[in-house]
Amino acid sequence: MVPTPRPARPAERSHAVVIGAGLAGLTAARALADTYERVTVLDRDTLPAEPAPRRGVPQSRQLHVLLARGAQALEELFPGFLEELLAAGATRADTQGEAHWYLDGHLLRPAPSGVISYGASRPRVEHHVRARVAALPGVVIRQGVEALGPVATSDRGRVTGVRVRPRSGGAGETGGAGEETIPADLVVDASGRGSRAPAWLEELGYHRPRQTRVRADVVYVTRHFRREPHHIGGRSGVALVPFPGLPRGGAIVSEREDRFAVVLFGLLGEEPPVDEAGMLAYAESLPGPDVAEVLRTAEPLDEPVRMRYPASARRHYEKLDRHLGGFLVTGDALCSFNPTYGQGMTAAAQQAVVLRALLAREPREPREPRERGRDADGLPRRFFRAAAKVVDTPWLLAAGGDLRFPGAEGRRGPADGLLDRYLTRYRAAASVDPVLGRTFLSVAHMLQPPARLMSPGHVLRVLRAPRTGGPAGAES
Template sequence: VTVLERDLLPAGPEARTGTPHCRQAHTLLKAGLNALLQFFPEFETELELAGAVRARAAIDILVETPGFDPWPRRDFGFDTLCMTRPLVESVARRLVERQGNIALLPQCRVRRLAHSADKSSVSGVYHDEANGQPCRLDADIVIDASSRGNLTLDALHELGLPRPAETEIGVDIGYATAIFDIPPGASREWRGIIHRPDAQSGRGAFLFSVENNRWQISLSGMHGDHPPDDLQGFVAFAKTLRTPTVYEAIKDATMVGVIHRFVFPCSVRRRFEALATFPKGLVPVGDVICRFNPAFGQGMTVAVQQVSVLKTLLDERAGNALPLNDVAPAFFTAIQGVLAAPWGVAESDFMYAKTRGERPVDFQQRLKFGSMLQRVAIEDAAVHKVLTAVNHLLIPPTALREPHIVEKVNALMAVSN
């Protein structure tokens, strides 16, 4: 396996230009951590040794949502780890580099995909080496994890094949993220705060304890209402949130470094599964297929889950001596279950009046059901546990449609009406 990476890879947990969103707060959901442990059993231990902060789900992470500020604290038996994105990358990269059959080549910029003479398959990549020398690398199978997906889309055009249809949810969300030293007298009742925005303001926040005894805090605003990148404005923006929790935490804290901003225009889902023909030897993954509003913290986890699906399919082919280069159609079909839950969450952005895109026909009913479901979960610890597992992508959202849960939601709806 040869991995071509455009950036000069740092030795430790440092931000790099190839991941412009890496300075913003990130979450590795429990399902994402579980999937990574399948590849690297020591991953969780290595993260903690590198400084990641262990937090008990629904206890150490304070969750504030409109009407429920905060949610009750309940122990559902699993932990999450809080850390910066560069720390996750650094640990993952170190573990990959220990694999004897993987060559990691930095400062190699892939220009385009190579294809067979009959244009039926992708056969490698054209790239520039670290010294600028153009080169071709042949491969049995090419995995496009280049985020925006231009390599795959350009290859389809070059091969005379149609692009996949795209569904967009225009959110125009802007982030500003700062690092603060944790003050000596800071609250020890929580290790993180998730402040979900309401439909009127669209302003939200994340605060996580991260490595080096610091807080990483991301403030966000929808549809052009973006937080500023100066300390005074940053703190003032935090003061406008629905609750004072984040503001009270940072108002007297010392900021480290500068504030970094990031703008995310839209969630995008490409319907590769609907294509009648797709070139052999090529498999796009991650954001190439589907990217979500980062406010929901699903991106890293969904990417790892996709790779887990791909591993299963490749293992099956290797065991049965089947060719590896025809795996893409089966992969596109198999990941639809992985994408369904996070895309359903992304569609909740239609609660904002300015969100662009085609709203699902049943959106209002879903919104009402979700609101009542939260009210049930507040009172019923068992339902709260299921909801938490769904939010961590551990179980499918269909678990929330079990008859005993729907019955409780419908009963509350009847009373509310």
């Protein structure tokens, strides 16, 4: 078969550098590989040959679930990916049919939903994505290399490269000669929550993006257990979602047929303990029995690991009036969400999908007069706008959900109280009406927009459902 020639590239698309080989960096590299001659992905860590947690991704020891929309996005970027993940031992489950969900203390009525999520450890997902990216023509992954910031043209209008140095203690591949500059036409910062991009831009004379934070003070404690067929009625997972009055929760995900990841978490001052008796007591205080059952009866496979996550943080690059040409930011570096909603990998993969679509379009001159002369290529403006749309929904769900808690710091809108009352009633009604449950999970998994929860048909169902009382344990 004659290979299809790749489309001709404009001269400035010869080399792209991605900072960070996490989920966001790897998926961004996938997007770039279609249109850039060469793509180099840098990571300060030494990357493990087998799926294993690593220092640069501290959350890699914590329970992760791949939401339905994220699974679709990864499949779009890497056809055959999900089968590969399953073949490596990951699990898939109908989120409503094969898992228990407790919303405001009510058990959501189980029923087949078609909302399919995937259970696999964060290192396992990254491992398979990295293998696919490393196999792409023109892509090189360099490990043990720390990015120090972009280098720009003398007028500071666009990037010309990125400064790097070998990471002390890492397997640096820069020849051990200290700092160097890697020339690049495009630099993508995917360095995670600790991104220094705002400071880098400021050093080059640009404004820092405005940041929105919603403080939730999440504390996670994850431990793994041997899964046996009788556990939790043979179900694949459990989610006990916190609510005002009970700002603590838990979840179980089958990372493999024979292995559960179990997390206990607390918000706003609630902290799960890490000793066995304390963990069990904490699990027993939750509205469903499932997590406590596993802690009581399953064989632990490791020690519990705790992690703190202070606040969801969104950086509004899309609102900047001037962009550094050829410089993008993606993934957690752009927006990081309260992890209890499980959205980060999905949002990162979706941003890569939109980046690929933008690059596939014919390169064009900036259309709007105010863009001319400001961006060297208009790509940052277009990307940040598109990425903001991707992030809007998960942000609304995560930050909006957190603002239900009186102690969560963040700006509340005038309609929030009314919406909150409706959604409280919705969650209760979903314990009897499986259609409401399906829509709730489709929205949580980003398959449908949140507005779907307020469609006239859904409002009627909520109003008609027998009242089951307010949230268990909530103060009235």
